[in-house]
Amino acid sequence: MECKVISTIEEFGKDAWNALLPSDYPFIQYEFFYSLEKSQAVSAKTGWFPQYIGVYRHQTLVGVAPCFIKAHPYGEYVFDWSWAEAYEDAGMEYYPKLVCAVPFTPSSGPRLLVSANEDSTEICQHLLSAMQTLAKQRKCSGVHVLFPTQALCDTLKESGFLERRDVQFHWLNRGYTCFDDFMAKLTSRKRRTIRKERQSIGDQGATVHVLEGEAITSAHWDVFTHFYQMTYLKRSGHTGYLNSEFFHHLGETMLDKVVLVFAEAYGDYVAGALYIKSNDTLFGRYWGSLSDFENLHFELCYYQGIEYCIEHGITTFDAGAQGEHKLIRGFEPVITYSGHYLAHQGFHDGIAEYLTREHDMIQQYYDDAFQHLPYRKA
Numbered sequence: 001m002e003c004k005v006i007s008t009i010e011e012f013g014k015d016a017w018n019a020l021l022p023s024d025y026p027f028i029q030y031e032f033f034y035s036l037e038k039s040q041a042v043s044a045k046t047g048w049f050p051q052y053i054g055v056y057r058h059q060t061l062v063g064v065a066p067c068f069i070k071a072h073p074y075g076e077y078v079f080d081w082s083w084a085e086a087y088e089d090a091g092m093e094y095y096p097k098l099v100c101a102v103p104f105t106p107s108s109g110p111r112l113l114v115s116a117n118e119d120s121t122e123i124c125q126h127l128l129s130a131m132q133t134l135a136k137q138r139k140c141s142g143v144h145v146l147f148p149t150q151a152l153c154d155t156l157k158e159s160g161f162l163e164r165r166d167v168q169f170h171w172l173n174r175g176y177t178c179f180d181d182f183m184a185k186l187t188s189r190k191r192r193t194i195r196k197e198r199q200s201i202g203d204q205g206a207t208v209h210v211l212e213g214e215a216i217t218s219a220h221w222d223v224f225t226h227f228y229q230m231t232y233l234k235r236s237g238h239t240g241y242l243n244s245e246f247f248h249h250l251g252e253t254m255l256d257k258v259v260l261v262f263a264e265a266y267g268d269y270v271a272g273a274l275y276i277k278s279n280d281t282l283f284g285r286y287w288g289s290l291s292d293f294e295n296l297h298f299e300l301c302y303y304q305g306i307e308y309c310i311e312h313g314i315t316t317f318d319a320g321a322q323g324e325h326k327l328i329r330g331f332e333p334v335i336t337y338s339g340h341y342l343a344h345q346g347f348h349d350g351i352a353e354y355l356t357r358e359h360d361m362i363q364q365y366y367d368d369a370f371q372h373l374p375y376r377k378a
Contacts (some may be wrong), residue, residue, distance in 0.1 A: 002056045003130040009033045009052060016061045020113035024278045027102040028110050031253035033066060039246035042103050046241075047071035051098070051138075053130045055123055062115040063123035067131060069096045069138055070336075075241050077106035077321045078146050078338045082353060087141065092344070098135040102147035104241045106168070106321035108285055108336050111148045121155075128159050135343065142342040156339035162352050164338045164361045167346040167369065169324070169331035171302075171317035176310045179303075182330065188330060190374035197295040198303060204293050206265040208304060216260055221247045224272045226261060227288025242286070247274075251331065262303045263289075263296055275308070281326065282309050284319035302329050324369075333369035335362075 006012065009030060026032060033042075033050075042048035048068045055063035073081055076099065087094035100111050114123040126346040129142045145156055157163050176182040183191050201208065211220060225244040234242035250258060259275040259282075271289035275282055287301050302319060309317050319326060327333075342348035 001126060003126060004054045005130075005134055006052045006054055007050050009037055009050070009102065012052070012054060012061060012064070015111075017064060020061070020064055020115055022110050022113070022116075022338075025109040025281075026254065026257045026276050026278055026283070027105050027107060028066070028113065029254070032102070032250075035246050035249035035253060036103055038249050039243050041242050041246050042068065049105050053127055053134065055126050055130070057118070060120045064113040065100050065111070065127040065131060066102065067098055067134070069140065070099050071095050075104045075297060076101065076144075076146055076167070078144070079128070081146075083347075086350075087347065090140070090347075094141045096138060096140050097142055098138065098140045098146060099130060099144045099146055100131060101144070103287075106147060106212075106336075107318055108147045108149060111145055124152075124155055128156070128161075132341065133263060135341075141344070142340065142348075144259070144341075145339040147336055148339060150335075153337040153339055158340075161339035161341045161346060162348070162355055163359075164340060164355055166336045166338075167333050167335050167361055167362060167366050168321055169319070169369075170327040170334050171306055171309070171319070171326075171329075173309050173313075173315050174270055174319070178310060179307050182306065182310065186330065186374045187212065187376050189292045194303070194329065197298050200295045201263070201293070201299050204265070206263045206270065206293055206296065208299065209262045209264060210304065210308070211260040211262065212258070213255060215256065216251060216255065217253075218248065219260075220260055221251050223262075223269050224274060224286075224288065227269075227272045228274075228286050228289060229288070230290060231288040253285045259308065261300050263293065263300060265291070265293070269328070271296050271300060273304070275305060280314060281316040281318055282314050284317070298329070302326065302331075327369060327372045328374050330374060332373060333366050335366060 009040050014030045021029060036042045042295050046348045047070060051067045051069055052303060053065040053067055054061055078248055084094035112127050114120045135143050153163055225247050229239035257276050259277060262269045263271040270291040274286040282305055284301055284305050287298060305317050305319060342351060
């Protein structure tokens, strides 16, 4: 058994990497990382330096962990700024750190890939051990596995990682036949609110277009990139993590996984939302707008996603991180996980105590969120 650290996904090869995939979860596929790399969205320059760990048996790839050395906390969606401040206050460096993650993607899914012909426990232990060794060699403060499945998080805990929890809001398709069928399950007050929001789109002169497959052209990616970057610029002072080359690569390599939704008004597109899908889950990923149309974000990013799931028999709609406003639109709280190993034992123990207290607060928040769901009582 041999472990290698590789700085570009192309060295693995698409077939060897994708042969390890346990499902059609899109963000762990070779094509997604390839698009991030080719567009330089992940690179040493952006503070996401690829350090993929591969496990080989007789020169055959049998396990992979997508790891990155991070020089900053951005694009992770698991917020550890206070930990970095504590390190700094103690005269220590929190960065660099090693993360096993999908960059810019707060969606739970596989993080360690293992061949179906191998012992999963054995290969996972090789990968985790290699992560800790790599972190020590690169003088990283620790190792962080972001948005793993609950099963993997349990494995991480057995290996000495600390478990952290958070809450997202996902919409669940309970066998609805149409959008009105879903609406019938809501309280009358919430039905009126949603109908009013959806009605306002047409009242403002906008129409919605859903594009898939060959209907999505290069020009559509240019328009969407402009929306995405200008919205980021307005909100945060920079044009976002991703660029035109990324979206074009995504369209070229994962066209069967993407759905573009545009709003058009007076002959021009005015906003757009990008979804990425698997067989059972729709992921709402990116959004942008050049207009101030009321309720347009709700329509493109939530209601169109719900309609798409119902129409195509998709069971879960993961619309991204945060957003308590999703609750009143039928999205339910779900627990997400991350695993953390700090090389400094004192800080590791201190953060363990902090996470014990945080766990209780997260559980209370999760329980309270259920009290605000808009569904009629049975």
